[in-house]
Amino acid sequence: MPARFRSTFFGDLDVDVTFDAPIGKMTHFVIGGQADALVRPRSADALSLLLRRCHDSQVPFRVLGNGANLLVDDIGIDGIVVKLDHDCFKQTRYHTTDQGEALHAMSGADMATTLMETVRHGLDGLTAMTGIPASIGGAVRMNAGGKYGCISDTLDTITCLSTTGELITHTKQNIQFGYRESRIAEPIILSATFTLQHCDPIPIRDKVKEIFAWKKSCQPLADSSAGCAFKNPLLPDGTRMSAGKLIDNAGLKGLSVGGASISKQHANFIVTNANATARNVIDLMQTVRERVKDKTQIHLQNEVVTWSRDPEVIR
Template sequence: MTTIVSPSGTAALFADLAVRVETDAPLAAHTWFGIGGRADVLVHPMDDASLATLLRRCHQGGIPVRVLGSGANLLVSDEGVDGVVVKLDEPAFREVKANAVGSLEALRAGAGADLAKLVNDCARRGLDGLSPMAGIPASVGGAIRMNAGGRFGSIGDAVHAVALLEPDGSLKVFPAGEIRFGYRETSLPAGVVLWASFALREEDPLKVRERVKEIFSHKKSTQPLAEHSAGCVFRNPRKVGAEGAASNAGHGDTTGERESAGRLIDLAGLKGRSIGGARVSDRHGNFVTVAPGTRTADVEALIRLIRERVRETSGIELDTEVVIWRRGEA
């Protein structure tokens, strides 16, 4: 049930909480595409308790809540979004604690922590396990929700436990064994990831740094990392006959059970195709890049065109990997 509450009415719901509230807040600068509309209400909680209360009140009031990570897999509609957008960018949510569960190799990171920084910190400390995340822009929470990764591995491979606040504000901690990490998805229920702990291996810091550098160089040579995008727009589709295959091929390894969506887009002759300021990257067919000032409607039109052409040329239906936020659809 969605209750219609004015943005100022919604903001007033949190007046007694330790949160920073912005109304009619532009979201473009919070996303890697750098485009899109505004949030009716953008809330930055200061601590877990305020976040839990906020979630509970929204749940009781039928107010939709969306969580914004680093916006690297997000396309916000030109009309913006209703309800409440929560951003975990205050220090309490960005904390990283080593040895948090009493073991030298364990490390616990708040959902708002920057993944790239975490990867580099681990390399400096001589801890390996998160190196496959090199070059993937994300917050820890967003990376967990998406099971971010690639040909070198996925974040789920290193997870020890995940803490999540459910929509009614209650806290659940899931040991890794209770979570299924699939290809760009997890079995975690709806809610806000609060933190994740990782089981890492001690390793020579120079070796870890070398591995991070190699993986980053590989990404840089194959993806347009300097341009505005949200990474791969489409999920790599399953190869025909691979339906029954094991599904923690979380890596999206296209030599295994999945085809490369980028290759299908290339075969459809779409590399370089543009609508308005949105363009299929020449470097990687599955990346749509945007020029400053591009309308989200143009990106969405290009996404539709790609799906149609790939359907015509290969008979395959592409599903989007990028998360699209539209008013009224939370």
């Protein structure tokens, strides 16, 4: 970001700004470099004005959720990273409709907190999100989920901000959800609504416990990771094959590059220790892709989102 922007760009906006912000350390990997600026708007209006200004001045910006699916390169990233963690972006509210109970969640709300809130209220519909660290916005953007379902199952609408800061609402029918992706033209998801069903809280709580126990038994939840590193590849018959199994069958469990290694518990998890760098993870992922391709002819696609100043790194 040119020096002249630093002094004038944010001056009149209701935002908190940190220059040369260590955003890599804000991800679940806890590795990687800086962004030119981390900006925390104090209202949706301030966020809207910020987007318009970025658009008019051609300053790149990205949005950071909980950082659970992100790898930030050691050399950092250009432009602004927006973090929606002021209270106004974390609120949830409920109201009764003909279809059930509607949950309106701002995109900065924490998924685990929101899930437990719905369980306490005896509301079913978010249990598939058990054990998935996320903000509401990040979960919608990634269409987070797994064998128990995904976030789009109970989603009704999302409200977004366009690149020029206008509010736009989409119903679920107008959004293309895919496997670990959603096609949303706007850069920022501001809030989402879900339809939940009233149920006895005890069986919902039991379901959450069951899913969590299953995840704990097969995923390295105590280690630093970004969940599954690669998407499960699509087979010609339309089903998906386990990327973890492909990596395991290639004999790669336990393989390390520097402080990054393939988890011995789940071969699709790359875990890092305190000495790891983002390049270790990038290089390890490249090796995995090459070895699996050599053995099976299958190309593994990243599930982890990578941010870098170097366009070559983002594949």
